[in-house]
Amino acid sequence: MPRKMITIASILFAAILFLWICYPSEAYVGIGFSSPSPRIIAMGGAYVAVADDANAVFLNPAGLGRNQNDGISIGYGSLLVNRKEYYYAGLLRIGNFGYIGTGYRLDKIDNLSFSVPVTTESAQDLNDDIAISYGFKALDSLLIGLKFHRISEQIDAINYKGDAYGLSMGLLLHPINQLSIGTLFENIINTNYKYSNGVESKIYPNVVLGLSYQSIDNRSILATDLNVKNIGNNAELQSASIGAEIRIFTNLSFRAGYLSSKDNNYQATGSAGLGINILNNLQIDIAVQHTGERKYVPQYFSIGYRF
Secondary structure, rough: HHHHHHHHHHEEEEHHHHHHHHHOOOOOOOOOOOOOOOOHHHOOOOOOOOOOOOOOOHHHHHHHHHHOOOOOEEEEEEEOOOOEEEEEEEEEEOOOEEEEEEEEEEEEOOOOOOHHHOOOOOOOOOEEEEEEEEEEEEEEEEEEEEEEEEEEEEEEEOOOOEEEEEEEEEEOOOOOOOEEEEEEEEOOOOOEEOOOOOOOEEEEEEEEEEEEEOOOOEEEEEEEEEEEEEEOOOEEEEEEEEEEEEEEOOOOOEEEEEEEHHHHHHOEEEEEEEEEEEEEOEEEEEEEEEEOOOOOOOEEEEEEEEE
């Protein structure tokens, strides 16, 4: 397909997504990815086959192997009046052996209400995720990555705590130019969630499959993801997403996407955002998420720097 036709098709695709986002809907869903990156949110979560920035630390460590620069990214998300998210991701090249990355995400909910007596005056729900990832290029067309992370939850008001440790593996395959196939195998080793009351709950493996296509002139990306949960124990489709990124000008990109999630009875929820690049090193990303109720519009912001 000619380059001009690909670019036009990409722009039309993003425009249609944007119109759908603005169309009234009764659906509402809070996108709860491992990284509240505005870029990922804006593209509906379709990232596993894209994975070309610091967010790969969380969502596909194989993508670290395709980076050309060290970098950091910090972000903030306001999902509800009383729910905020904060995250950090950084990556560092280790000679000719690929990249190592670290990441931290905090999901904080204030002013919780309970139907049971509380043990403290605090009423917060804190969820965090600490990740250490490594990615490298195994072949010209194959990248491999590993992620070790700890997830935890703490509800101070009812003296509730729990945590778990997991190992995930990511792959990125480039069978032909412009086309990428991404896979993330989460919790590939048996993982148990251990609670403060001594109870343990097994976390079953998940698989995320992704496909992305980048135009020949590198001005647009189309991507889609499928997330299958509980492999080996009543496996089910958790979510499906589709998204696009269009570089409108040299330093300005427009993004839009749609997510269909089991948590929202598979009703599609849209999102959109912008990416602003300053002097090729500083990256500013913003995103908003559509909510049918219109009571609160989740907003996301991040700033990143490449060294």
